[in-house]
Amino acid sequence: MKNFLQVVTFSLLVIASFAAYASFGIPRIKPAPPPVEEKLDLGAMTMDQFIAVGEKVFNGKGTCTLCHNSMGRAPMLDKVVSISDSRMKDARYKGEATSIVEYIRESMVKPSAFVVAGFGKAGSNDSESPMPDVSGGGIGMSEAEVLAVIAYLQDLGGVEVTVEIPTDVPEESSDDEEGDGEARAPYESAEAIIEELTCGMCHMIGEEEGEMGPDLRTIGALRDKDYLRRAIIDPNAEIAEGFDADMMPDTLGDDLSAKEMEMLVDYLAGLK
Numbered sequence: 489m490k491n492f493l494q495v496v497t498f499s500l501l502v503i504a505s506f507a508a509y510a511s512f513g514i515p516r517i518k519p520a521p522p523p524v525e526e527k528l529d530l531g532a533m534t535m536d537q538f539i540a541v542g543e544k545v546f547n548g549k550g551t552c553t554l555c556h557n558s559m560g561r562a563p564m565l566d567k568v569v570s571i572s573d574s575r576m577k578d579a580r581y582k583g584e585a586t587s588i589v590e591y592i593r594e595s596m597v598k599p600s601a602f603v604v605a606g607f608g609k610a611g612s613n614d615s616e617s618p619m620p621d622v623s624g625g626g627i628g629m630s631e632a633e634v635l636a637v638i639a640y641l642q643d644l645g646g647v648e649v650t651v652e653i654p655t656d657v658p659e660e661s662s663d664d665e666e667g668d669g670e671a672r673a674p675y676e677s678a679e680a681i682i683e684e685l686t687c688g689m690c691h692m693i694g695e696e697e698g699e700m701g702p703d704l705r706t707i708g709a710l711r712d713k714d715y716l717r718r719a720i721i722d723p724n725a726e727i728a729e730g731f732d733a734d735m736m737p738d739t740l741g742d743d744l745s746a747k748e749m750e751m752l753v754d755y756l757a758g759l760k
Contacts, residue, residue, distance in 0.1 A: 530653055538653050542640030545633045550622060561700050563604045569645035575602050589651055592638045596622045610697050618698050620686045675748050678755030702728045708759040716756045
């Protein structure tokens with residue numbers, strides 16, 4: 489009987505130890521809340537403040553600098569306002585803009601309306617842009633944020649800011665001051681994750697043909713799951729040959745739940 493009680497006690501201690509480690513020793517990855525829009529009190533905002541919002545969105549939520557930088561992955565935007573007229577007159581222009589503001593907005597939400605030579609998707613003869621619609625997908629900029637970025641680009645280009653601060657945009661509820669919105673619906677598949685987070689903008693994966701990042705079409709034959717998981721959570725831990733650091737966002741570990749992360753890793757590992 490004594491031996492039996494010792495075995496039971498030892499078993500309970502082992503189970504308790506594993507439970508404690510699972511609860512407190514393993515970092516938890518929580519689903520990210522919906523993208524948080526700037527809390528814009530548009531009625532009281534000055535143009536300088538509106539421009540400052542645009543700069544913050546441009547360098548942050550909009551992920552614009554991920555491609556529009558000195559590495560040459562996408563055109564620089566410091567002079568976009570001064571060349572907008574010539575682009576609208578270009579024979580390859582397929583949009584409907586008639587002003588600088590309309591052109592820049594169109595280039596953000598319908599980027600294939602005009603593709604700068606050399607920056608189109610591979611095989612499209614510069615007729616299709618690899619850039620996503622910034623108002624959807626994983627970026628999800630609001631109309632006010634789009635206009636704020638346009639105001640910032642006009643100011644950056646040294647011209648008069650002609651954007652009007654919108655007054656008909658509903659104000660944000662004060663309940664989310666800390667950015668704690670309701671958790672988003674979980675992704676149902678790895679394909680949904682890839683589409684929502686616009687992975688195909690940089691990577692060749694599925695039917696997408698991005699060229700800014702490594703080709704993932706057969707990545708499962710080259711890398712194991714541990715490498716793939718680390719590359720998603722900490723993309724600068726090991727840089728693929730021929731690519732530079734800081735090209736990939738390092739926030740995906742926070743944006744995905746543990747289950748979603750493993751679903752994506754399993755999918756990538758299966759690409760043989």
